[in-house]
Amino acid sequence: MALRQAHDPDRGGRRPGRRGGGAMTGRLEGKVAFVTGAARGLGRSHAIRLAEEGADIVAVDLCAPVDTVDTYPPATEADLEETVRAVEKLDRRIVARVADVRDGAGLAATVADAVAELGGLDVAVANAGIVSFGSTLTLGEQAWRDVLDVNLTGVWNTARAVIPHLIDRGGGALTLISSIGGLRGMPNVGHYVAAKHAIVGLMRTMANEFAPHGIRVNTVHPTNADTDMIQNPGTYRMFAPDAPEATRADALPAFLALNAIQVPWVEPIDVSNAVLFLSSDEARYVTGVALPVDAGALIR
Template identity: 85%
Template sequence: MAGRLDGKVAFITGAARGLGRSHAVRLAEEGADIIAVDLCGPLETVDAYPPATEEDLAETVRAVEKLDRRIVTAVADVRDGAVLAEVVSAAVAELGGLDVAVANAGIVSFGGTLELEERAWRELIDVNLTGVWNTARAALPHLVERGGGSLTLISSIGGLRGMPAVGHYVAAKHAIVGLMRTMANEFAEHGIRVNTVHPTNTDTDMIQNPGTYRMFAPDAPEATQEAALPAFRSLNAIPVPWVDPIDISNAVLFLASDEARYITGVTLPVDAGALVR
Protein backbone atom coordinates (compact mmCIF):
# COMPACT_ATOMS: atom_id res chain seq x y z
CA MET A 1 0.00 0.00 0.00
CA ALA A 2 1.33 3.45 -0.93
CA GLY A 3 2.26 5.75 1.92
CA ARG A 4 0.08 8.73 2.69
CA LEU A 5 2.95 11.11 1.88
CA ASP A 6 4.53 9.37 -1.10
CA GLY A 7 6.31 11.92 -3.30
CA LYS A 8 6.08 14.64 -0.66
CA VAL A 9 8.78 16.69 1.04
CA ALA A 10 8.44 17.76 4.68
CA PHE A 11 10.38 20.47 6.51
CA ILE A 12 10.67 20.06 10.31
CA THR A 13 12.39 22.28 12.86
CA GLY A 14 13.77 21.02 16.15
CA ALA A 15 14.35 17.71 14.37
CA ALA A 16 17.45 16.44 16.17
CA ARG A 17 15.55 14.52 18.83
CA GLY A 18 12.29 14.30 20.76
CA LEU A 19 9.14 15.32 18.95
CA GLY A 20 11.04 16.64 15.94
CA ARG A 21 12.80 13.33 15.30
CA SER A 22 9.53 11.49 15.88
CA HIS A 23 7.78 13.66 13.27
CA ALA A 24 10.61 13.14 10.79
CA VAL A 25 10.54 9.37 11.17
CA ARG A 26 6.74 9.09 11.11
CA LEU A 27 6.41 11.20 7.97
CA ALA A 28 9.28 9.30 6.33
CA GLU A 29 7.51 6.03 7.15
CA GLU A 30 4.63 7.32 5.04
CA GLY A 31 6.89 8.20 2.10
CA ALA A 32 8.08 11.76 2.70
CA ASP A 33 11.59 13.05 2.15
CA ILE A 34 12.72 15.25 5.01
CA ILE A 35 14.34 18.63 5.59
CA ALA A 36 15.53 18.56 9.21
CA VAL A 37 16.78 21.65 11.02
CA ASP A 38 17.99 22.06 14.59
CA LEU A 39 20.12 24.47 16.60
CA CYS A 40 22.12 21.57 18.10
CA GLY A 41 23.48 23.75 20.84
CA PRO A 42 22.75 25.44 24.16
CA LEU A 43 20.62 28.46 24.91
CA GLU A 44 21.56 30.98 27.55
CA THR A 45 18.54 30.62 29.84
CA VAL A 46 17.63 26.95 29.38
CA ASP A 47 19.30 24.86 32.06
CA ALA A 48 16.60 22.37 33.08
CA TYR A 49 17.60 19.91 30.37
CA PRO A 50 20.62 19.41 28.09
CA PRO A 51 20.59 20.75 24.53
CA ALA A 52 20.35 18.66 21.41
CA THR A 53 23.62 17.92 19.67
CA GLU A 54 24.85 17.36 16.13
CA GLU A 55 25.10 13.66 16.98
CA ASP A 56 21.39 13.73 17.84
CA LEU A 57 20.71 15.20 14.40
CA ALA A 58 22.91 12.53 12.83
CA GLU A 59 20.77 9.90 14.55
CA THR A 60 17.69 11.44 12.95
CA VAL A 61 19.45 11.11 9.60
CA ARG A 62 20.18 7.45 10.24
CA ALA A 63 16.58 6.77 11.26
CA VAL A 64 15.17 8.40 8.12
CA GLU A 65 17.70 6.83 5.76
CA LYS A 66 16.93 3.42 7.25
CA LEU A 67 13.45 3.93 5.79
CA ASP A 68 15.01 4.54 2.37
CA ARG A 69 14.00 8.19 2.30
CA ARG A 70 16.13 11.20 1.49
CA ILE A 71 16.98 13.72 4.19
CA VAL A 72 18.72 17.10 4.07
CA THR A 73 19.85 18.60 7.37
CA ALA A 74 21.14 21.91 8.60
CA VAL A 75 22.32 23.28 11.92
CA ALA A 76 20.43 26.56 12.08
CA ASP A 77 18.72 28.84 14.58
CA VAL A 78 15.01 29.45 14.00
CA ARG A 79 15.51 32.93 15.47
CA ASP A 80 17.48 33.89 12.35
CA GLY A 81 14.86 34.21 9.64
CA ALA A 82 17.27 35.01 6.83
CA VAL A 83 19.45 31.96 7.48
CA LEU A 84 16.43 29.72 7.89
CA ALA A 85 14.99 30.89 4.57
CA GLU A 86 18.31 30.19 2.83
CA VAL A 87 18.49 26.72 4.36
CA VAL A 88 14.97 25.84 3.25
CA SER A 89 15.44 27.21 -0.25
CA ALA A 90 18.64 25.20 -0.74
CA ALA A 91 17.02 22.02 0.56
CA VAL A 92 13.92 22.52 -1.56
CA ALA A 93 16.12 22.94 -4.63
CA GLU A 94 17.85 19.66 -3.79
CA LEU A 95 14.71 17.66 -3.02
CA GLY A 96 12.47 19.16 -5.67
CA GLY A 97 9.79 21.03 -3.74
CA LEU A 98 7.99 21.39 -0.42
CA ASP A 99 4.59 20.04 0.62
CA VAL A 100 4.60 19.92 4.42
CA ALA A 101 6.10 22.14 7.11
CA VAL A 102 6.10 21.52 10.85
CA ALA A 103 7.15 24.37 13.14
CA ASN A 104 8.21 22.17 16.02
CA ALA A 105 11.29 23.81 17.56
CA GLY A 106 10.66 25.07 21.06
CA ILE A 107 12.14 25.44 24.53
CA VAL A 108 10.93 25.74 28.10
CA SER A 109 12.25 27.44 31.20
CA PHE A 110 10.59 28.09 34.52
CA GLY A 111 9.71 31.02 36.76
CA GLY A 112 6.71 32.72 38.28
CA THR A 113 5.57 36.08 36.96
CA LEU A 114 7.59 38.05 39.51
CA GLU A 115 10.60 35.72 39.53
CA LEU A 116 11.18 35.19 35.81
CA GLU A 117 14.18 37.06 34.47
CA GLU A 118 13.65 39.33 31.49
CA ARG A 119 16.34 37.53 29.51
CA ALA A 120 14.51 34.22 29.99
CA TRP A 121 11.29 35.84 28.77
CA ARG A 122 12.98 37.26 25.68
CA GLU A 123 14.86 34.10 24.75
CA LEU A 124 11.79 31.88 25.01
CA ILE A 125 9.59 34.30 23.06
CA ASP A 126 12.29 34.59 20.41
CA VAL A 127 12.46 30.80 19.94
CA ASN A 128 8.87 29.72 20.57
CA LEU A 129 7.06 32.55 18.81
CA THR A 130 9.40 34.43 16.49
CA GLY A 131 11.00 31.12 15.53
CA VAL A 132 7.60 29.76 14.50
CA TRP A 133 6.93 32.90 12.48
CA ASN A 134 10.32 32.58 10.78
CA THR A 135 9.63 28.91 10.04
CA ALA A 136 6.30 29.75 8.44
CA ARG A 137 7.83 32.56 6.38
CA ALA A 138 10.60 30.27 5.17
CA ALA A 139 8.15 27.54 4.16
CA LEU A 140 5.09 29.36 2.82
CA PRO A 141 6.56 30.68 -0.47
CA HIS A 142 7.53 27.12 -1.40
CA LEU A 143 4.11 25.76 -0.44
CA VAL A 144 2.49 28.46 -2.57
CA GLU A 145 4.78 27.54 -5.48
CA ARG A 146 3.81 23.89 -5.01
CA GLY A 147 0.13 24.81 -5.31
CA GLY A 148 -0.85 23.81 -1.78
CA GLY A 149 0.27 21.93 1.28
CA SER A 150 0.14 21.70 5.04
CA LEU A 151 1.70 23.91 7.71
CA THR A 152 1.41 22.65 11.29
CA LEU A 153 2.51 24.70 14.27
CA ILE A 154 3.27 22.77 17.44
CA SER A 155 1.66 24.59 20.34
CA SER A 156 0.76 23.02 23.71
CA ILE A 157 -2.13 22.60 26.09
CA GLY A 158 -0.54 25.79 27.42
CA GLY A 159 -1.72 27.42 24.19
CA LEU A 160 -5.34 26.89 25.24
CA ARG A 161 -5.20 27.26 29.05
CA GLY A 162 -3.17 28.92 31.77
CA MET A 163 -0.32 27.15 33.58
CA PRO A 164 1.68 28.42 36.55
CA ALA A 165 5.41 29.19 36.48
CA VAL A 166 5.62 29.24 32.67
CA GLY A 167 3.87 32.49 31.74
CA HIS A 168 6.28 33.22 28.90
CA TYR A 169 5.75 29.72 27.48
CA VAL A 170 1.97 30.00 27.76
CA ALA A 171 2.02 33.45 26.15
CA ALA A 172 4.04 32.17 23.18
CA LYS A 173 1.91 29.06 22.74
CA HIS A 174 -1.30 31.14 22.82
CA ALA A 175 0.21 33.54 20.27
CA ILE A 176 0.95 30.65 17.92
CA VAL A 177 -2.80 30.01 17.74
CA GLY A 178 -3.36 33.58 16.61
CA LEU A 179 -0.69 33.23 13.95
CA MET A 180 -2.25 29.98 12.77
CA ARG A 181 -5.72 31.48 12.44
CA THR A 182 -4.39 34.45 10.50
CA MET A 183 -2.31 32.33 8.12
CA ALA A 184 -5.16 29.85 7.65
CA ASN A 185 -7.20 32.74 6.27
CA GLU A 186 -4.40 34.32 4.26
CA PHE A 187 -3.25 31.14 2.51
CA ALA A 188 -6.46 29.17 2.04
CA GLU A 189 -6.80 30.51 -1.49
CA HIS A 190 -3.44 28.89 -2.26
CA GLY A 191 -4.61 25.48 -1.08
CA ILE A 192 -2.49 25.67 2.07
CA ARG A 193 -3.95 24.38 5.31
CA VAL A 194 -2.63 25.75 8.59
CA ASN A 195 -3.35 24.13 11.96
CA THR A 196 -1.97 23.82 15.48
CA VAL A 197 -1.37 20.69 17.54
CA HIS A 198 -1.56 20.91 21.33
CA PRO A 199 0.29 18.19 23.26
CA THR A 200 0.06 17.57 26.96
CA ASN A 201 3.30 16.48 28.66
CA THR A 202 5.16 14.24 26.24
CA ASP A 203 7.90 11.68 26.86
CA THR A 204 10.88 13.66 25.56
CA ASP A 205 14.14 15.07 26.93
CA MET A 206 12.26 18.13 28.18
CA ILE A 207 10.78 16.09 31.03
CA GLN A 208 12.95 12.96 31.15
CA ASN A 209 16.00 14.45 32.83
CA PRO A 210 17.01 15.46 36.35
CA GLY A 211 16.23 19.13 35.81
CA THR A 212 12.53 18.66 35.14
CA TYR A 213 11.42 15.09 35.76
CA ARG A 214 13.11 14.93 39.12
CA MET A 215 11.36 18.12 40.11
CA PHE A 216 8.09 16.19 39.90
CA ALA A 217 9.29 12.81 41.18
CA PRO A 218 12.49 13.47 43.17
CA ASP A 219 12.48 10.12 44.96
CA ALA A 220 11.78 7.96 41.91
CA PRO A 221 14.60 5.48 41.17
CA GLU A 222 13.87 5.77 37.43
CA ALA A 223 11.70 7.84 35.10
CA THR A 224 8.57 5.75 34.73
CA GLN A 225 4.95 6.69 34.21
CA GLU A 226 3.99 4.92 37.41
CA ALA A 227 6.51 6.89 39.47
CA ALA A 228 5.47 10.21 37.95
CA LEU A 229 1.71 9.66 38.03
CA PRO A 230 1.09 11.05 41.55
CA ALA A 231 2.63 14.41 40.61
CA PHE A 232 0.67 14.59 37.35
CA ARG A 233 -2.58 13.00 38.51
CA SER A 234 -4.51 16.24 38.28
CA LEU A 235 -3.24 17.15 34.78
CA ASN A 236 -4.79 14.60 32.40
CA ALA A 237 -8.28 13.09 32.52
CA ILE A 238 -6.86 9.80 31.23
CA PRO A 239 -4.61 8.64 34.10
CA VAL A 240 -1.21 8.91 32.45
CA PRO A 241 1.46 11.48 33.33
CA TRP A 242 2.50 11.93 29.71
CA VAL A 243 1.84 10.73 26.18
CA ASP A 244 4.39 9.35 23.71
CA PRO A 245 5.97 11.31 20.84
CA ILE A 246 4.30 9.00 18.31
CA ASP A 247 0.90 10.19 19.55
CA ILE A 248 1.77 13.74 18.53
CA SER A 249 3.43 12.63 15.28
CA ASN A 250 0.34 10.69 14.25
CA ALA A 251 -1.68 13.90 14.56
CA VAL A 252 0.91 15.78 12.50
CA LEU A 253 0.78 13.04 9.88
CA PHE A 254 -3.00 13.17 9.71
CA LEU A 255 -3.00 16.95 9.22
CA ALA A 256 -0.32 16.64 6.53
CA SER A 257 -2.20 13.95 4.63
CA ASP A 258 -5.06 14.14 2.15
CA GLU A 259 -7.27 12.68 4.86
CA ALA A 260 -7.30 16.22 6.30
CA ARG A 261 -7.65 17.99 2.94
CA TYR A 262 -10.46 20.26 4.18
CA ILE A 263 -9.17 20.79 7.72
CA THR A 264 -7.65 24.21 8.35
CA GLY A 265 -7.70 26.70 11.20
CA VAL A 266 -8.04 23.90 13.76
CA THR A 267 -6.56 23.64 17.26
CA LEU A 268 -6.07 19.89 17.71
CA PRO A 269 -5.33 18.71 21.26
CA VAL A 270 -3.47 15.45 21.81
CA ASP A 271 -3.71 15.78 25.55
CA ALA A 272 -5.13 12.70 27.28
CA GLY A 273 -8.07 14.88 28.25
CA ALA A 274 -6.09 17.65 29.97
CA LEU A 275 -8.34 20.33 28.52
CA VAL A 276 -11.54 18.77 29.82
CA ARG A 277 -10.35 18.58 33.44
Protein backbone atom coordinates in the same frame (compact mmCIF):
# COMPACT_ATOMS: atom_id res chain seq x y z
CA MET B 1 26.49 24.43 7.94
CA ALA B 2 25.81 21.19 6.06
CA LEU B 3 25.46 18.10 8.16
CA ARG B 4 24.34 15.60 5.52
CA GLN B 5 23.40 15.79 1.88
CA ALA B 6 20.37 14.11 0.41
CA HIS B 7 20.62 10.34 0.30
CA ASP B 8 18.90 8.56 -2.59
CA PRO B 9 19.19 4.77 -2.24
CA ASP B 10 17.13 2.23 -4.13
CA ARG B 11 13.52 2.87 -3.09
CA GLY B 12 12.47 -0.78 -3.26
CA GLY B 13 11.32 -2.75 -0.23
CA ARG B 14 9.41 -0.44 2.09
CA ARG B 15 9.72 -1.22 5.77
CA PRO B 16 6.70 -1.60 8.02
CA GLY B 17 5.64 1.13 10.45
CA ARG B 18 7.06 1.34 13.95
CA ARG B 19 6.12 2.21 17.52
CA GLY B 20 2.41 1.84 17.02
CA GLY B 21 2.41 3.90 13.83
CA GLY B 22 0.74 1.16 11.82
CA ALA B 23 1.60 -0.21 8.40
CA MET B 24 2.69 2.37 5.87
CA THR B 25 0.12 3.38 3.28
CA GLY B 26 2.10 6.00 1.37
CA ARG B 27 -0.02 8.91 2.51
CA LEU B 28 2.84 11.33 1.74
CA GLU B 29 4.38 9.48 -1.20
CA GLY B 30 6.25 11.85 -3.50
CA LYS B 31 6.12 14.76 -1.04
CA VAL B 32 8.80 16.71 0.81
CA ALA B 33 8.41 17.67 4.47
CA PHE B 34 10.35 20.23 6.51
CA VAL B 35 10.69 19.75 10.31
CA THR B 36 12.33 22.11 12.82
CA GLY B 37 13.78 20.85 16.07
CA ALA B 38 14.32 17.51 14.36
CA ALA B 39 17.41 16.26 16.19
CA ARG B 40 15.48 14.36 18.87
CA GLY B 41 12.21 14.18 20.80
CA LEU B 42 9.03 15.17 19.02
CA GLY B 43 10.89 16.59 16.03
CA ARG B 44 12.73 13.36 15.32
CA SER B 45 9.48 11.44 15.77
CA HIS B 46 7.69 13.69 13.28
CA ALA B 47 10.47 13.32 10.72
CA ILE B 48 10.46 9.53 10.99
CA ARG B 49 6.67 9.23 10.91
CA LEU B 50 6.36 11.41 7.82
CA ALA B 51 9.19 9.49 6.15
CA GLU B 52 7.42 6.21 6.94
CA GLU B 53 4.52 7.47 4.88
CA GLY B 54 6.69 8.30 1.89
CA ALA B 55 7.97 11.85 2.44
CA ASP B 56 11.52 13.00 1.86
CA ILE B 57 12.67 15.12 4.78
CA VAL B 58 14.38 18.43 5.46
CA ALA B 59 15.49 18.34 9.10
CA VAL B 60 16.94 21.30 10.99
CA ASP B 61 17.95 21.87 14.59
CA LEU B 62 20.02 24.38 16.55
CA CYS B 63 22.15 21.59 18.06
CA ALA B 64 23.51 24.03 20.65
CA PRO B 65 22.56 25.35 24.08
CA VAL B 66 20.36 28.34 24.88
CA ASP B 67 21.93 29.96 27.94
CA THR B 68 18.73 30.38 29.97
CA VAL B 69 17.66 26.75 29.48
CA ASP B 70 19.55 24.77 32.08
CA THR B 71 17.18 22.02 33.21
CA TYR B 72 17.86 19.67 30.31
CA PRO B 73 20.79 19.29 27.89
CA PRO B 74 20.55 20.65 24.34
CA ALA B 75 20.29 18.49 21.26
CA THR B 76 23.58 17.86 19.48
CA GLU B 77 24.80 17.27 15.95
CA ALA B 78 25.15 13.61 16.92
CA ASP B 79 21.41 13.59 17.72
CA LEU B 80 20.66 15.09 14.31
CA GLU B 81 22.85 12.44 12.69
CA GLU B 82 20.73 9.80 14.42
CA THR B 83 17.61 11.32 12.85
CA VAL B 84 19.36 11.16 9.47
CA ARG B 85 20.16 7.47 9.96
CA ALA B 86 16.60 6.67 11.00
CA VAL B 87 15.14 8.35 7.90
CA GLU B 88 17.70 6.76 5.59
CA LYS B 89 16.77 3.33 6.96
CA LEU B 90 13.30 4.01 5.53
CA ASP B 91 14.83 4.52 2.07
CA ARG B 92 13.90 8.20 2.03
CA ARG B 93 16.06 11.16 1.10
CA ILE B 94 16.96 13.60 3.85
CA VAL B 95 18.74 16.95 3.95
CA ALA B 96 19.84 17.82 7.49
CA ARG B 97 21.17 21.21 8.53
CA VAL B 98 22.19 22.98 11.71
CA ALA B 99 20.01 26.11 11.72
CA ASP B 100 18.56 28.58 14.22
CA VAL B 101 14.85 29.37 13.89
CA ARG B 102 15.55 32.77 15.48
CA ASP B 103 17.56 33.72 12.37
CA GLY B 104 14.88 34.39 9.77
CA ALA B 105 17.23 35.08 6.86
CA GLY B 106 19.43 32.09 7.62
CA LEU B 107 16.44 29.79 7.99
CA ALA B 108 14.93 30.99 4.70
CA ALA B 109 18.24 30.33 2.93
CA THR B 110 18.43 26.85 4.43
CA VAL B 111 14.90 26.05 3.26
CA ALA B 112 15.59 27.42 -0.24
CA ASP B 113 18.76 25.32 -0.59
CA ALA B 114 16.99 22.15 0.56
CA VAL B 115 13.98 22.77 -1.68
CA ALA B 116 16.30 23.20 -4.66
CA GLU B 117 17.97 19.91 -3.78
CA LEU B 118 14.80 17.89 -3.20
CA GLY B 119 12.63 19.53 -5.84
CA GLY B 120 9.88 21.23 -3.83
CA LEU B 121 8.09 21.46 -0.50
CA ASP B 122 4.65 20.16 0.46
CA VAL B 123 4.58 19.89 4.26
CA ALA B 124 6.13 21.90 7.08
CA VAL B 125 6.13 21.30 10.82
CA ALA B 126 7.19 24.17 13.10
CA ASN B 127 8.22 22.03 16.06
CA ALA B 128 11.31 23.70 17.57
CA GLY B 129 10.73 24.92 21.11
CA ILE B 130 12.34 25.40 24.51
CA VAL B 131 11.14 25.80 28.09
CA SER B 132 12.50 27.22 31.32
CA PHE B 133 10.80 27.70 34.67
CA GLY B 134 9.94 30.56 37.00
CA SER B 135 6.95 32.47 38.26
CA THR B 136 5.80 35.51 36.33
CA LEU B 137 7.48 37.82 38.87
CA THR B 138 10.78 35.95 39.11
CA LEU B 139 11.45 35.14 35.46
CA GLY B 140 14.52 36.91 34.17
CA GLU B 141 14.20 39.20 31.16
CA GLN B 142 16.55 37.06 29.08
CA ALA B 143 14.63 33.87 29.89
CA TRP B 144 11.44 35.61 28.73
CA ARG B 145 13.09 36.80 25.51
CA ASP B 146 14.65 33.44 24.73
CA VAL B 147 11.38 31.51 25.01
CA LEU B 148 9.45 34.09 22.97
CA ASP B 149 12.23 34.27 20.38
CA VAL B 150 12.34 30.50 19.84
CA ASN B 151 8.75 29.47 20.50
CA LEU B 152 6.94 32.34 18.79
CA THR B 153 9.28 34.33 16.55
CA GLY B 154 10.90 31.07 15.48
CA VAL B 155 7.50 29.77 14.36
CA TRP B 156 6.84 33.00 12.46
CA ASN B 157 10.25 32.74 10.81
CA THR B 158 9.52 29.14 9.87
CA ALA B 159 6.19 30.11 8.32
CA ARG B 160 7.80 32.92 6.32
CA ALA B 161 10.53 30.58 5.11
CA VAL B 162 8.22 27.78 3.93
CA ILE B 163 5.01 29.44 2.71
CA PRO B 164 6.46 30.81 -0.56
CA HIS B 165 7.57 27.28 -1.44
CA LEU B 166 4.16 25.83 -0.52
CA ILE B 167 2.56 28.45 -2.78
CA ASP B 168 4.93 27.47 -5.59
CA ARG B 169 3.83 23.87 -5.10
CA GLY B 170 0.17 24.82 -5.44
CA GLY B 171 -0.67 24.28 -1.78
CA GLY B 172 0.36 22.23 1.21
CA ALA B 173 0.14 21.82 4.97
CA LEU B 174 1.79 23.81 7.75
CA THR B 175 1.44 22.46 11.29
CA LEU B 176 2.57 24.47 14.32
CA ILE B 177 3.37 22.51 17.48
CA SER B 178 1.81 24.33 20.42
CA SER B 179 0.93 22.73 23.78
CA ILE B 180 -1.91 22.34 26.21
CA GLY B 181 -0.28 25.52 27.50
CA GLY B 182 -1.53 27.17 24.32
CA LEU B 183 -5.13 26.61 25.41
CA ARG B 184 -4.96 26.97 29.21
CA GLY B 185 -2.93 28.71 31.87
CA MET B 186 -0.12 26.89 33.67
CA PRO B 187 1.93 28.16 36.62
CA ASN B 188 5.68 28.81 36.47
CA VAL B 189 5.85 28.86 32.66
CA GLY B 190 4.17 32.17 31.84
CA HIS B 191 6.55 32.96 28.97
CA TYR B 192 6.00 29.50 27.46
CA VAL B 193 2.22 29.76 27.83
CA ALA B 194 2.22 33.26 26.31
CA ALA B 195 4.15 32.02 23.27
CA LYS B 196 2.04 28.91 22.82
CA HIS B 197 -1.20 30.94 23.03
CA ALA B 198 0.18 33.39 20.47
CA ILE B 199 0.90 30.54 18.06
CA VAL B 200 -2.84 29.80 17.97
CA GLY B 201 -3.64 33.35 16.93
CA LEU B 202 -0.91 33.26 14.31
CA MET B 203 -2.23 29.94 13.00
CA ARG B 204 -5.80 31.22 12.67
CA THR B 205 -4.60 34.33 10.86
CA MET B 206 -2.43 32.37 8.43
CA ALA B 207 -5.19 29.81 7.85
CA ASN B 208 -7.32 32.68 6.54
CA GLU B 209 -4.54 34.42 4.64
CA PHE B 210 -3.25 31.38 2.77
CA ALA B 211 -6.39 29.31 2.20
CA PRO B 212 -6.75 30.90 -1.28
CA HIS B 213 -3.36 29.34 -2.09
CA GLY B 214 -4.47 25.87 -0.99
CA ILE B 215 -2.38 25.99 2.20
CA ARG B 216 -3.85 24.54 5.37
CA VAL B 217 -2.53 25.75 8.74
CA ASN B 218 -3.27 24.03 12.05
CA THR B 219 -1.85 23.64 15.56
CA VAL B 220 -1.28 20.51 17.64
CA HIS B 221 -1.47 20.71 21.43
CA PRO B 222 0.27 17.89 23.30
CA THR B 223 0.10 17.28 27.01
CA ASN B 224 3.42 16.24 28.55
CA ALA B 225 5.26 13.94 26.16
CA ASP B 226 7.97 11.44 26.97
CA THR B 227 10.94 13.52 25.79
CA ASP B 228 14.05 15.11 27.32
CA MET B 229 12.11 18.35 27.87
CA ILE B 230 9.91 16.52 30.39
CA GLN B 231 12.15 13.75 31.67
CA ASN B 232 14.66 15.81 33.63
CA PRO B 233 15.19 16.89 37.26
CA GLY B 234 14.11 20.49 36.62
CA THR B 235 10.69 19.44 35.39
CA TYR B 236 10.38 16.90 38.19
CA ARG B 237 10.99 19.72 40.69
CA MET B 238 8.21 21.78 39.17
CA PHE B 239 5.78 18.88 39.48
CA ALA B 240 7.02 17.85 42.95
CA PRO B 241 8.12 21.11 44.61
CA ASP B 242 8.09 19.64 48.14
CA ALA B 243 10.59 16.91 47.31
CA PRO B 244 14.12 18.10 48.17
CA GLU B 245 15.69 16.15 45.27
CA ALA B 246 12.68 15.45 43.08
CA THR B 247 12.76 12.26 41.06
CA ARG B 248 10.55 10.90 38.33
CA ALA B 249 8.75 8.80 40.95
CA ASP B 250 8.13 11.91 43.09
CA ALA B 251 6.64 13.78 40.13
CA LEU B 252 4.55 10.90 38.80
CA PRO B 253 1.36 11.63 40.85
CA ALA B 254 1.25 15.22 39.54
CA PHE B 255 1.88 14.06 35.97
CA LEU B 256 -1.02 11.62 36.31
CA ALA B 257 -3.30 14.23 37.87
CA LEU B 258 -2.89 16.50 34.86
CA ASN B 259 -4.60 14.09 32.46
CA ALA B 260 -8.13 12.68 32.48
CA ILE B 261 -6.91 9.45 30.90
CA GLN B 262 -4.63 8.00 33.52
CA VAL B 263 -1.28 8.16 31.80
CA PRO B 264 1.50 10.46 33.01
CA TRP B 265 2.48 11.46 29.48
CA VAL B 266 1.87 10.60 25.85
CA GLU B 267 4.48 9.08 23.58
CA PRO B 268 6.04 11.11 20.73
CA ILE B 269 4.38 8.83 18.19
CA ASP B 270 0.97 9.88 19.50
CA VAL B 271 1.74 13.49 18.59
CA SER B 272 3.37 12.53 15.30
CA ASN B 273 0.29 10.59 14.20
CA ALA B 274 -1.74 13.79 14.60
CA VAL B 275 0.87 15.71 12.59
CA LEU B 276 0.72 13.05 9.90
CA PHE B 277 -3.08 13.29 9.68
CA LEU B 278 -2.99 17.08 9.35
CA SER B 279 -0.21 16.82 6.75
CA SER B 280 -2.04 14.26 4.60
CA ASP B 281 -4.87 14.47 2.10
CA GLU B 282 -7.10 12.85 4.72
CA ALA B 283 -7.21 16.35 6.25
CA ARG B 284 -7.59 18.16 2.92
CA TYR B 285 -10.41 20.36 4.27
CA VAL B 286 -9.05 20.74 7.82
CA THR B 287 -7.60 24.18 8.48
CA GLY B 288 -7.62 26.66 11.35
CA VAL B 289 -7.94 23.82 13.89
CA ALA B 290 -6.32 23.57 17.33
CA LEU B 291 -6.01 19.80 17.81
CA PRO B 292 -5.26 18.50 21.32
CA VAL B 293 -3.32 15.28 21.85
CA ASP B 294 -3.68 15.62 25.57
CA ALA B 295 -5.09 12.50 27.25
CA GLY B 296 -7.99 14.72 28.33
CA ALA B 297 -5.89 17.35 30.11
CA LEU B 298 -7.97 20.18 28.67
CA ILE B 299 -11.27 18.79 30.03
CA ARG B 300 -10.05 18.59 33.64
